Amino acid sequence: xxxxxxxxxxxEFESTIGGVTVHGKAHSLSAxxxxxxxxxMGYAFLYSGWDKITAAEPFSAxxxxxxxxxxxxxxxxxxxxxxxxxxxxxxxxxxxxxxELLIGLALLVGALTRLAAFFGxxxxxxxxxxxxxxxxxxxxxxxxxxxxxxxxxxxxxxRILGLDAIIEQYDLGGEALVERYPKLRYVLx
Numbered sequence: 001x002x003x004x005x006x007x008x009x010x011x012e013f014e015s016t017i018g019g020v021t022v023h024g025k026a027h028s029l030s031a032x033x034x035x036x037x038x039x040x041m042g043y044a045f046l047y048s049g050w051d052k053i054t055a056a057e058p059f060s061a062x063x064x065x066x067x068x069x070x071x072x073x074x075x076x077x078x079x080x081x082x083x084x085x086x087x088x089x090x091x092x093x094x095x096x097x098x099x100e101l102l103i104g105l106a107l108l109v110g111a112l113t114r115l116a117a118f119f120g121x122x123x124x125x126x127x128x129x130x131x132x133x134x135x136x137x138x139x140x141x142x143x144x145x146x147x148x149x150x151x152x153x154x155x156x157x158x159r160i161l162g163l164d165a166i167i168e169q170y171d172l173g174g175e176a177l178v179e180r181y182p183k184l185r186y187v188l189x
Contacts, residue, residue: 038113041117043104044145045101046105062089103123110164115188117150118149
């Protein structure tokens with residue numbers, strides 16, 4: 001007697017990199033935790049950017065890069081170059097606070113989530129090296145936040161109560177936006 005089995009892989013994920021395959025099964029509450037991570041990082045970055053933009057004393061990338069980066073940082077020379085190159089320091093003085101604000105806003109509303117998370121992870125990587133302190137090991141808060149941003153991107157957190165779910169399905173003459181332009185999945189989600 002033949003039976004028809006329907007195998008579902010709900011809440012399962014799998015990836016192969018360099019010939020190594022990992023497989024996992026998420027708990028049904030995982031979507032809520034991913035949403036919480038997205039909202040937490042969104043609020044943290046929105047607040048940090050807003051605080052820098054509205055501060056009584058204007059944010060200065062030059063002051064930070066030239067005076068706050070520890071000499072032990074493997075990238076100290078690069079940070080000093082950034083701080084001593086006027087056009088680059090001026091760019092960072094605008095890009096850091098506004099970047100934080102826009103990344104935070106994008107994460108809070110769940111729009112362009114992967115793009116925002118990528119830039120958030122990049123900023124945290126730069127903060128990791130500019131705040132270099134390995135007294136308690138190589139892993140610190142900056143490194144952990146970088147991984148949170150990468151998790152938000154990897155799990156498509158913008159699709160969970162976010163605008164990315166709506167944007168991806170925007171109808172273009174009977175075809176969803178991401179079906180017509182599949183590369184948008186790299187910035188949405």
